[in-house]
Amino acid sequence: MVRKPTSKETVRKPNMREAILAAAEELFATNGFNAVSVRDIAHAAGANPGSVTYHFKTKDGLLLEIYRRHCGPMNLRRSELLAAARRVRDLQDRLEAVVRAYVLPAFTSGSDLAGGGARFTRLRAVMSAEGNEVARKIIAQTFDDTSHAFIDAIHDSLPHVPRTDIVWRSHFLLGALYYSLVTPDRVSRLSRGEADGSDAASAIEQLVQATVAAFQAPALDQAAPARRRPVVSSKT
Amino acid sequence: MVRKPTSKETVRKPNMREAILAAAEELFATNGFNAVSVRDIAHAAGANPGSVTYHFKTKDGLLLEIYRRHCGPMNLRRSELLAAARRVRDLQDRLEAVVRAYVLPAFTSGSDLAGGGARFTRLRAVMSAEGNEVARKIIAQTFDDTSHAFIDAIHDSLPHVPRTDIVWRSHFLLGALYYSLVTPDRVSRLSRGEADGSDAASAIEQLVQATVAAFQAPALDQAAPARRRPVVSSKT
């Protein structure tokens, strides 16, 4: 641990370490954890494979450090935006503001990390799909509080909707968010080029608009399972 | 369907082959493609590793066969349900029926395959997140037609909403659907045990309800980007 050479602080030569982190983040986010080897990461970062071991000890340690790097800032920013959103007077506007406070940090950069918001969120999506244990643990203990706060804020704006429904719908929101980052090309393809799935601004607006409407849907009454069965049932 | 005892045709002893397919499907769907070895699959199926090579040649070939097995029946059932849904008179009911026609086959079994609908859909979700090439190809050429038909049906029910918006919202639907199958425990956790994320019936009803509302959201007008910026903007 170096403290003060002459003036600055932290460290003055973070080149390799940062390069490895960035390369790993990119590769993990696009190919998954197991499909990427330590050698792949080192090569992409212009480093030696042994350098990865030196800085992060293990491959899991590297992943853990990526999470540590992003979780704090993203969580903080989400909390700030949520607090600001809760101060919005108009109930309809407040709902939209809360949703936006949840979505925005996932697409944009946390703080000084260059445009890594979307990349890290995509990484989370992929790790979640792969059932990665390292990711599962750190995510649950980092984001569950924020998720509850978000759900509570939504519930305050929509008191007539049961909390259970809000949980489901916020879960759908996260799924939609993840999927938009994982396969943006599908949007471009299905819209026959009319929409650009990788345009973050469009994705955010579309997602906020759709999600606000979803939250405002009437409560799903447990007693009356479904108004009517509109189509044929399964043939089994 | 078995026809002739004396005639050979395909094969009359599908035990091992089917066991391997089922085991691979389960393991791939929960752990991803690269995290599962051929030996893992063979062990789970009670087979010899060499048996996998014999039946499917390569690991990719095994994945391909899983897709071939499910895509046809699921697509067919989705088409049937969609056709039935389009005949619903009432516009509001028809929208819900169409959404249900899209969601139902993803959760329930395709035809004679035992309860494998949700398992295969989860597999698709995981492969999509991992950017698996084999899966990407076969999915695009199998489901894109059905997806377009679905989008058209929604558009017919909501003529005032631009097609682009419908594409985005149907994309969100698929993402929400995928995510519900990938991490159902998160719903249970965030609802503090009040909801069961792995209950397919609840998931379907919640998803249909929320999605119908999302589709019915007002069109996102391109000219006026957002009614108002409700919260503070990014601090960058």
Next chain:
DNA sequence: TGATCTTTTGTACGATAGTACAAATCACAT
């Protein structure tokens, strides 16, 4: 400059991956 600490390099090791292939076994028509 030389001493000391940090970082990078190169190489190697054991484990495990996907796959190939010959031998053993099985199912069944004759």
Next chain:
DNA sequence: ATGTGATTTGTACTATCGTACAAAAGATCA
């Protein structure tokens, strides 16, 4: 019962994996 083709087994090969570790290189300050 026996021969024949389909299947299963066992084993082995090569490639690559994550990781360890000693030596080289670079940086820092007396």
